[in-house]
């Protein structure tokens with residue numbers, strides 16, 4: 001075969017197969033990234049056992065591999081936060097049965113340590129709403145534990161629910177609660193969070209399915225470690241564009257909830273190894289295909305502690321925020337069976353309509369849904385500085401969230417490739 005003919009055949013062949021193979025590469029890279037960031041060895045990307053630093057170091061090495069530029073000769077922007085952590089073994093024993101952290105129970109993230117054997121004084125929602133009865137129960141619980149029994153919110157009026165919430169918050173957080181700590185028994189899914197504070201008394205949230213028999217007494221050895229000044233970091237890199245006057249910004253938080261003792265790891269595959277995989281896939285793409293505008297990639301730390309990394313960056317920007325043409329926040333990118341939701345879609349309607357149009361033209365995701373502003377992830381700090389942008393999250397698929405079941409092996413990445421294509425096309429068409 002002449003080399004000329006070979007070149008023509010090769011060109012036709014690659015034209016036919018290349019787009020498919022490129023996207024398969026994107027999915028393979030995303031899968032590998034989610035597996036690494038969501039692995040047990042990264043300790044749930046929290047503050048026990050340096051989980052945050054292991055995750056940041058992985059992202060930094062990927063940025064370096066893609067030859068991303070950095071600001072002030074470092075990919076890191078360090079900042080400090082306080083944080084309550086649970087690095088040590090925990091023990092909660094009821095009727096001789098050791099409960100499993102993460103599956104049977106959670107500790108309120110602001111819980112201090114507590115050790116001992118205690119009687120449990122139970123109160124029902126009806127008793128809480130009856131002042132005399134509640135005060136009596138509270139008095140008896142002094143020096144022991146008080147347990148709020150499960151109740152169905154829909155059986156109570158709005159005012160009664162407010163009163164119940166007020167009392168539960170008093171029990172959980174008020175130093176004048178005379179008991180040693182509070183137990184919340186629940187029929188709901190256990191959902192954890194992070195805390196920058198340590199409260200005066202612990203709260204143990206126990207799933208009612210994990211109890212055999214009655215809850216009369218309980219043996220506890222819970223240990224927490226409050227760190228006043230923990231240094232953590234945002235990871236930032238950029239690719240220079242054809243036009244350097246304006247900036248496109250992609251963000252995702254890489255932190256998660258860490259661990260509750262040595263066994264319960266909150267891997268955070270969907271939240272937010274998936275969004276970080278999208279961020280890294282885009283960094284890879286634009287390092288190989290020069291973007292129209294300067295393009296900055298920010299992996300934020302300490303989002304789960306209250307948007308602390310993004311607050312720090314927007315107060316200490318490394319480039320002028322006023323240059324940002326558009327920003328996209330990826331947080332929860334791992335499903336898509338029911339499409340995607342666009343926070344700020346109704347705020348930036350023109351860009352939203354463009355996104356819908358591209359999606360229809362290229363026949364990508366099953367749905368692109370509009371939503372207004374919402375301060376529920378890192379984009380919020382940019383909203384407050386009037387930076388235009390969307391927060392996008394995937395809809396449908398698995399429901400694991402802020403629990404020990406949000407793991408890489410069950411994350412489908414259903415629409416990842418189409419989502420990735422949609423973003424690239426949207427950004428490339430931005431005028």
Ligand SMILES: [Zn+2]
Nearest residue numbers: 271272331332
């Ligand atoms: Zn998140």
